[in-house]
Amino acid sequence: MAEIVAAAAAVHAPQLLSRPPYEEMDKLDNSTDALHAFGQVLKDARPDAVLVVGIDHLETFWLEAVPTFTLVISEECEAAYTQWRRRKKVHTSLAVDLLKGVVAQDFDLTYSQEAELGHAFLTPFEHILGDSEIPVIPLLVNTYLPPVPSPRRCFALGKAIARALADRPERIAVIASGGMSHFPGTARYTAPNYAFDKWLIQETAAGRYEDLLGLTGVNLDEVGESELLTWCVLLGMTGGELPGSLLSYQELSHHGHGVIQFVPPLAPAAGTGAGQPELLPRYGGHEFTQDDYVYYRFPEPSSLPLNRFLRQIITRADARSAFVKDRDAAIAGSGLSEAEREALAADGFDRLVELGAHPLLALSAWQVVKNQLSAAG
The missing domain is CATH 3.40.830.10 (LigB-like)
Incomplete structure (x- = not known):
C-alpha cells in the first residue's frame, strides 16, 4: 500500500x-x-x-x-x-x-x-x-x-x-x-x-x-x-x-x-528542568461569538465587476502596468461606479472591501501594485 x-x-x-x-x-x-x-x-x-x-x-x-x-x-x-x-x-x-x-x-x-x-x-x-x-x-x-x-x-x-x-x-x-x-x-x-x-x-x-x-x-x-x-x-x-x-x-x-x-x-524538544509548562x-x-461569516463573506453578484477589475491587476501584467503607469486613466476606463472608482484611487483596501471587494483580491491588488512601484524606484 x-x-x-x-x-x-x-x-x-x-x-x-x-x-x-x-x-x-x-x-x-x-x-x-x-x-x-x-x-x-x-x-x-x-x-x-x-x-x-x-x-x-x-x-x-x-x-x-x-x-x-x-x-x-x-x-x-x-x-x-x-x-x-x-x-x-x-x-x-x-x-x-x-x-x-x-x-x-x-x-x-x-x-x-x-x-x-x-x-x-x-x-x-x-x-x-x-x-x-x-x-x-x-x-x-x-x-x-x-x-x-x-x-x-x-x-x-x-x-x-x-x-x-x-x-x-x-x-x-x-x-x-x-x-x-x-x-x-x-x-x-x-x-x-x-x-x-x-x-x-x-x-x-x-x-x-x-x-x-x-x-x-x-x-x-x-x-x-x-x-x-x-x-x-x-x-x-x-x-x-x-x-x-x-x-x-x-x-x-x-x-x-x-x-x-x-x-x-x-524527538520531543528537551525540557528545561522546570517541569511541564502550564497548558x-x-x-x-477565545470564545466564539459569530453566527455567520464576517471577514470572508459570500461575494454578492453585484460586486463581480469590481472583483474582476482587481483580479486583472493581480493576474495580468498589462493591466497591472497600466494601473501603475496612469491610475486615473485605468480607473476612468473601468466602467465601475463612482464610489468604486474613488476607492481604487485611494491608498489601502478597506474602502474597497466595504464596497464588496473580496478581501483577498483587494489586498493582493494593493500588494502587487505597491511591489511594482517599489521595484521601479
Missing part, C-alpha cells in the same frame, strides 16, 4: 516570494529556513510523489466556478505569483487513481487538466521542492469563498484519499500548504489571533485534534484560521493521531507563520 514517508504543514505567505523591504526580514528568513529544512527531509525520504494540499486565493478558478475540492490531473502544472513561476511534473497516473478512488467512495471531487495554480503552491514548489524532479499532485481546498467545507469534512476527504491509495505501491509525501492566523485584506489585517496559534501548536505536539475538527467554517473565519482546512486533509491521511513537531513559528504583524512536521516524527486554555482562551 502507499506509504506516507514525509508530511508537514507549511506557511505559504507571498512575502516569502516577493520579500518586500517593509517586512521583517529576519522572520521571513526563519520561515524559509524551516521550509528548506523540510525540503531536506523530503529529499532524504525519496518519495515517488508529493501531494500538495493548497488553497485558491481566487487565482485559479475565479467566480465563474467555485469548487469545494479540486484535483489537478494534467501532465504538468504551473504555479505563479506576479513574475515568479515554477512548473512541476504531475504524477498523473497516481492522481487519476486517487480521483477515481475518492469518487467511488461517494466523495464529490472536481478535477482540472489546465488549472494555473497560485502562491499557495508556488511557495512550497520554490522553498520546499526547489529544483527537485519529484512529481506532484495538486489538490485545492476552498477556504475563502463561503460556504466552505468543515474541518471534519476535510478530515474525511483525507481518510478517503488514504483509502483510495491503499493499493498503490508508491511512497508519498504530503504538504498541507496553509497559514496560521491571519486576516488578509480585512480591517483585522494587523490583528492576528496569535493565542489560537499557540494553542494549536500545543495541541498538535500532543496529537490532539478533536477540538480543531469540531469547529465550523464560521469559527475559523472568526479567528483567521480558514487555511487550517488543508491541515485537516493531511490529518485525515495520517490517521488523526500523529503529533506534529514545530520547525518554526513567527509572529509577523499580519500573520502567524507556522511550519510543523508530522512525518517522519521528531494553554482551549482555543487559546
Whole structure:
C-alpha cells in the first residue's frame, strides 16, 4: 500500500516570494529556513510523489466556478505569483487513481487538466521542492469563498484519499500548504489571533485534534484560521493521531507563520528542568461569538465587476502596468461606479472591501501594485 514517508504543514505567505523591504526580514528568513529544512527531509525520504494540499486565493478558478475540492490531473502544472513561476511534473497516473478512488467512495471531487495554480503552491514548489524532479499532485481546498467545507469534512476527504491509495505501491509525501492566523485584506489585517496559534501548536505536539475538527467554517473565519482546512486533509491521511513537531513559528504583524512536521516524527524538544509548562486554555482562551461569516463573506453578484477589475491587476501584467503607469486613466476606463472608482484611487483596501471587494483580491491588488512601484524606484 502507499506509504506516507514525509508530511508537514507549511506557511505559504507571498512575502516569502516577493520579500518586500517593509517586512521583517529576519522572520521571513526563519520561515524559509524551516521550509528548506523540510525540503531536506523530503529529499532524504525519496518519495515517488508529493501531494500538495493548497488553497485558491481566487487565482485559479475565479467566480465563474467555485469548487469545494479540486484535483489537478494534467501532465504538468504551473504555479505563479506576479513574475515568479515554477512548473512541476504531475504524477498523473497516481492522481487519476486517487480521483477515481475518492469518487467511488461517494466523495464529490472536481478535477482540472489546465488549472494555473497560485502562491499557495508556488511557495512550497520554490522553498520546499526547489529544483527537485519529484512529481506532484495538486489538490485545492476552498477556504475563502463561503460556504466552505468543515474541518471534519476535510478530515474525511483525507481518510478517503488514504483509502483510495491503499493499493498503490508508491511512497508519498504530503504538504498541507496553509497559514496560521491571519486576516488578509480585512480591517483585522494587523490583528492576528496569535493565542489560537499557540494553542494549536500545543495541541498538535500532543496529537490532539478533536477540538480543531469540531469547529465550523464560521469559527475559523472568526479567528483567521480558514487555511487550517488543508491541515485537516493531511490529518485525515495520517490517521488523526500523529503529533506534529514545530520547525518554526513567527509572529509577523499580519500573520502567524507556522511550519510543523508530522512525518517522519521528531524527538520531543528537551525540557528545561522546570517541569511541564502550564497548558494553554482551549482555543487559546477565545470564545466564539459569530453566527455567520464576517471577514470572508459570500461575494454578492453585484460586486463581480469590481472583483474582476482587481483580479486583472493581480493576474495580468498589462493591466497591472497600466494601473501603475496612469491610475486615473485605468480607473476612468473601468466602467465601475463612482464610489468604486474613488476607492481604487485611494491608498489601502478597506474602502474597497466595504464596497464588496473580496478581501483577498483587494489586498493582493494593493500588494502587487505597491511591489511594482517599489521595484521601479
